[in-house]
Amino acid sequence: MKNIFFISILSLISCNQSHYLLPKVITLNGIDQYHKVENQQDILRNKDSVTLSAWIYPKSMTGHDIISISANDLEVANTSRAGLRVDADGRLMVLARTVDKQEPKLYTFTKLPKITQLNTWHHIACVIDYSRNQVRFYYNGKEVERDQTPIMFEPNKTPDSPSPLIAIGSEDDGKAAFFNGKITKVLVKPTIYPASAIHRLFLDRPKTE
Numbered sequence: 378m379k380n381i382f383f384i385s386i387l388s389l390i391s392c393n394q395s396h397y398l399l400p401k402v403i404t405l406n407g408i409d410q411y412h413k414v415e416n417q418q419d420i421l422r423n424k425d426s427v428t429l430s431a432w433i434y435p436k437s438m439t440g441h442d443i444i445s446i447s448a449n450d451l452e453v454a455n456t457s458r459a460g461l462r463v464d465a466d467g468r469l470m471v472l473a474r475t476v477d478k479q480e481p482k483l484y485t486f487t488k489l490p491k492i493t494q495l496n497t498w499h500h501i502a503c504v505i506d507y508s509r510n511q512v513r514f515y516y517n518g519k520e521v522e523r524d525q526t527p528i529m530f531e532p533n534k535t536p537d538s539p540s541p542l543i544a545i546g547s548e549d550d551g552k553a554a555f556f557n558g559k560i561t562k563v564l565v566k567p568t569i570y571p572a573s574a575i576h577r578l579f580l581d582r583p584k585t586e
Contacts, residue, residue, distance in 0.1 A: 407557025
């Protein structure tokens with residue numbers, strides 16, 4: 378049975394329909410633990426953009442999801458409407474779509490730098506602009522180059538349907554791609570953060586080193 382970390386909404390989570398914030402540190406074992414996000418099913422409902430951000434402290438590098446927000450398709454539960462992942466080679470990866478079915482889907486990666494240093498804090502972020510067919514990556518407060526994957530979202534806005542599954546530290550259905558290490562200061566907000574705002578998130582370092 379999966380070990381799910383349910384964290385008190387009143388004490389640890391700032392939740393409303395406009396954003397999701399997990400400010401405290403969670404520690405995950407990379408085997409079967411993840412944090413299931415509750416009461417945020419509408420966060421990417423009928424939206425044209427989203428910013429995903431987190432501080433991560435990896436203990437191993439095997440390929441793992443940091444933030445996963447599902448499409449409204451329970452038959453294929455691990456198809457993300459928006460997701461931020463660290464691949465096995467240390468590149469950041471975005472998974473995104475604006476339809477509820479599995480296709481079409483978009484995967485795009487960073488080129489450099491690659492996250493290879495373990496047991497230290499790294500700040501990662503991405504901005505997905507469905508309306509303009511753009512994805513931007515940020516590492517430790519600075520924008521980094523992505524691969525040449527063509528980006529085409531059709532339609533240019535997420536559907537008017539909820540995202541029934543949202544997870545931190547695994548695929549959105551909590552079945553694979555488990556993160557091994559610590560995650561904190563997770564932000565999901567359906568708007569476009571400029572580079573200056575991403576840099577401010579980077580300056581807000583975790584208190585636990």
